[in-house]
Amino acid sequence: xxxxMQSNIIVKHIEEYSSFYIxxxxxxxxxVIFGAIVVNSLTGTQKEDLFYFIxxxxxxxxxxxxxxxxxxxxxxxxxxxKYIGLMWILGMTMIGLPIILVLLFLKGMVVxxxxxxxxxxxxxxxxFLSFVSIIPQNIVIIPIFITVAVVSVSFSLQLxxxxxxxxxxxxxxxxxxxxxxxxGCAILLLGFAAFIEGYITPYFMKGILNL
Numbered sequence: 001x002x003x004x005m006q007s008n009i010i011v012k013h014i015e016e017y018s019s020f021y022i023x024x025x026x027x028x029x030x031x032v033i034f035g036a037i038v039v040n041s042l043t044g045t046q047k048e049d050l051f052y053f054i055x056x057x058x059x060x061x062x063x064x065x066x067x068x069x070x071x072x073x074x075x076x077x078x079x080x081x082k083y084i085g086l087m088w089i090l091g092m093t094m095i096g097l098p099i100i101l102v103l104l105f106l107k108g109m110v111v112x113x114x115x116x117x118x119x120x121x122x123x124x125x126x127x128f129l130s131f132v133s134i135i136p137q138n139i140v141i142i143p144i145f146i147t148v149a150v151v152s153v154s155f156s157l158q159l160x161x162x163x164x165x166x167x168x169x170x171x172x173x174x175x176x177x178x179x180x181x182x183x184g185c186a187i188l189l190l191g192f193a194a195f196i197e198g199y200i201t202p203y204f205m206k207g208i209l210n211l
Contacts, residue, residue, distance in 0.1 A: 017150055017154055020150045020153065020154060021146065021147075021150055024104060024146050024149050024150050024153075025146055027101060027104055027105055027108070028104055028105070028107065028108035028142065028145070028146060029108065030105065030108065031104070031105040031106065031107065031108025031109040031111075031112060032108040032109070032111050032112035032115075033112060034105075034108075034109050034112060035108065035109035035110060035111065035112025035113035035114075035116060036112040036113065036115060036116030037112075037116075038109070038112075038113055038116075039113060039116040039117045039120055040120075047120075047121070050117065051117075051121050054117075054118075058205075058209055061202060061205060061206060061209065062206060062209055062210070066202075069198040069199045069202070070198065071198075072194075072197060072198035072202070073194045073197070073198030073199065074194070076137070076190075076193070076194035076197045076198060077190055077191055077194035080141060080144075080190045080193070080194070081187055081190055083103065083107070083145075084144065084145065084148040084183070084186055084187075084190070085183075086103065087100050087103055087104075087145075087148050087149055087152045088148065088152055088179075088183050090103075090152060090156075091151070091152030091153065091155045091156045091179070092155070092156070092179075093156070094156050094159050094160055094163075096156070097153055097156045097157075100149050100152050100153055100156075101149070101153075104145060104146070104149045107142075107145050111134060111138065111142075114130060114134060115127075115130040115134060118130040125208065125211070128208050129205065129208045132204035132205055132207070132208055133201055133204070133205050136196050136197070136200060136201050136204065137193045137194070137196045137197040137201060138193075140189060140192055140193035140196065141190065144186050144189050144190060144193070147186070148183075148186055151179070151182055155175070155179050158175065
């Protein structure tokens, strides 16, 4: 019964904010496309320097000289938690609403740039390498980023309505409590994504690099 209630709440939330989810998903996809296009704007020297750095990382990965799985786990969890934490805080400021959209776009741009650069420099091997190094953890991370952006934007809009529409009465404490609880759940899911990035993804990458 409890699981059914939780699933109903999730379905109801998605239905209520379906237009928000569509908009934010399209925004992130636009960021991915833009990031892939930006690769072509790099100069030859910039591409060589960046590829040298990445190639060095790959050699260190194969030889086991990079961060340990535990260190990668905590680094990933820390970075992504701070990123969505910024969105979460901006959602409570009202004026930070457009910055939330920019952060989501930038997330897509980083993913698109990484995939585009590896494919351009390494061909099919770069495609498969970007697939195994980016996709596994981002299957979890990207939906979280989109959902955090949607919830933060909707919370910000609710605050604006509460401030300017005097006839609209909605208790603030329960609304804020749900906002805190959602952020806590997002952190837990990011922990799962960090586990994938630290303990699973490196093995996929080593497999492709050794081909």
